[in-house]
Amino acid sequence: MQAVAAAELKQIFLNDIYAIPDGERINQCQQCGTCSSSCPTAARMDFSPREIIAALRAGLLDRVLESNTVWMCSSCYSCTVRCPAGIKFTDVMYELKRLGSRYGYINRKSTTAQMARVFVKTVDRTGRSNEGELMFRYFMATNPLKGLGKLGLSLKLLLKNRLPLRTHRIKQRESLKKMIAEAEKGA
């Protein structure tokens, strides 16, 4: 994790967002709130999507990233298809998730961020997302007791042959590793 002052976050974020196709449209936001009213989880966020852009302009991105906000986004793309300014807000949310993860501005309580970390680890190692392993590692990393609460559902799925215990791996794992290493250089 790289250290960076809160005041620098805005510029880093804007540079990153301008690198995405149509990223510069973020400057066209006129605070109409269509994103927030379309968002299925906005009511659960400390900053609604509209407020995120207002906070960005006010230089308060660190507060947004450390609040219960970006990891509540489920990537449903409702905001993206409705934004009258053509802002790809789901991509903005993805960018904010990465910004916070990279520079350590993150809501410590967000288990969704932990899920993402476990997911990336599993896929990098095997080339596949192995759901059984993913759930096991996620609950071990967050709250094993909650994992126990899933035993009923796990058993039901197991009986239906829907809970694979075998780990799927791709054959060309070495080749994939080289790709991932090279991709990190370009990121």
Added chain:
Amino acid sequence: MIAPSKNTYTYYPGCSQSATNKAYDISCRNVARVLGIELLELDDWNCCGATAYTAIREHRSFVLSARNLALAEKQGRDLVTACAGCYLSLHKANKYFGEDPKLRGNIRRALQAGGEDYNGGIKVRHILDVLVNDLGEEVISQHVVRKFEGLKVAPYYGCQITRPFGDIDDPEFPDVMGRMMRWVGAVPVDFAMMTKCCGGMLMITQPEVGQELVGEILRQAKLSGADCISTACPLCQINLEAYQRKVSRQLAADCSIPVLYFTQLLGLALGLEPEQVALGDNLTPAEAILAARSE
């Protein structure tokens, strides 16, 4: 290279369809077989770089998708998947690859480091799009042997098939699944929640949020008078069916309703046996309602 043929596609099963949602994979392959579509599985495919991966490693997630595209390009056919999440990851990476020269350069360098390359030569398709738009009513109707007359179906699209690009159907008011349901005699009901999010992974990481979203979808499906829900996404399917008892208790309303893959309904209409669409894998039994409505 195998010559591209109209009814042959390279098939990308996806991780979920190989594990918790095999019923989708099984029913999809069998439906294709009956309709004369050849789905040839992509050899050594890897994770598409789904939402949870993109969230912290976007660049790498594009490379994951692009490796699949590179492998598929060698086969010279379009890449078809049934998973809504895989469809969007692969499709989005393919689109951005085509639109953004800098990103394209970075992706190609990463692929080349692992001995592969991609030139942007294939399309990514969802199986629903292939069935409705490539085959269409005429071909599918010819193969229907059992109609579900009057079966009321709530078509549930979720997010990642129509959004954000809207190139299969309208992102707000899709009808592609509804049309197919009419071809098998079923009646798609007006369903206000058809494109509302089920919460996806939030069902695991923020269960109270996931259950609230799923509860509203199920409640509205019941209010619409539907006999069952039809989905085209593995994560939607499991979210909508696995928590019905919990959600019913929370809302103090009966939210139990069978949740089927659209390929299961279509497959049965095409004369497949329940085992051939893995109907027994579903946690919400649909046999009774289907038997009552079939002729």
